[in-house]
Amino acid sequence: MFHDYLQGSLEALLFAAGEPLTVAQIAEIMQLDKPQVWELLTLLEESYNEESRGLCLRKVAGGYQLCAKPQHYELLKQLEKVQEVKLSAAAMETLAIVAFKQPVTRSEMEAIRGVKVDGVVNTLLDYGLICEAGRKDALGHPILYATTDKFLLTFGLSSLKDLPAMPDEENSGEPEQISLLDSLKDEIINDNGAV
Numbered sequence: 001m002f003h004d005y006l007q008g009s010l011e012a013l014l015f016a017a018g019e020p021l022t023v024a025q026i027a028e029i030m031q032l033d034k035p036q037v038w039e040l041l042t043l044l045e046e047s048y049n050e051e052s053r054g055l056c057l058r059k060v061a062g063g064y065q066l067c068a069k070p071q072h073y074e075l076l077k078q079l080e081k082v083q084e085v086k087l088s089a090a091a092m093e094t095l096a097i098v099a100f101k102q103p104v105t106r107s108e109m110e111a112i113r114g115v116k117v118d119g120v121v122n123t124l125l126d127y128g129l130i131c132e133a134g135r136k137d138a139l140g141h142p143i144l145y146a147t148t149d150k151f152l153l154t155f156g157l158s159s160l161k162d163l164p165a166m167p168d169e170e171n172s173g174e175p176e177q178i179s180l181l182d183s184l185k186d187e188i189i190n191d192n193g194a195v
Contacts, residue, residue, distance in 0.1 A: 006030070007047070010040045011066070020063030087127075094120045095129060099151070100166055103133040103144035121145065129154065 013029060014021060021029075027037045041064060045057040058067045068076055087095065094117050097109050109117045124130045133146035147160070157163065 014066045020065040022063040102146040105142040
């Protein structure tokens, strides 16, 4: 039982390190003797040798490192196709407007931001962070926009109720609007580093 716990700790350590760790480094970090580390490495390697496991323990550069098994190479190549997406300040501002005022039209977004939002809205639609949510019952029946499940997933929210509280309307001057956007940006950086 205790070996299972230590084996899990060793696995987490090797995963988090990314780079190869020597037996001496592992012993020092885990506060174990080198023979205990050797035993844990052997147990971990044996468990990774099972066909159903996707990882293997590789001895490289004088240390040990967790790696994907070679038979998964083609699958892992697909990760190269995934591109990191970063939103501009304009996109973040527009996204915050949609999140807090939804459903909202382009003209309502423009009234709040004070600039055209056509390009930014198209970008947010392309990224799947917002979607069309119907038409407003007004002259011209403009399209209404709302956030998507991908928005919730990206920002680590279980529902829109988890959004930070809106500042009071009577006190909502420029500084509070900026701090509201900054808090949303901080959540992105803390959770994902990028959208």
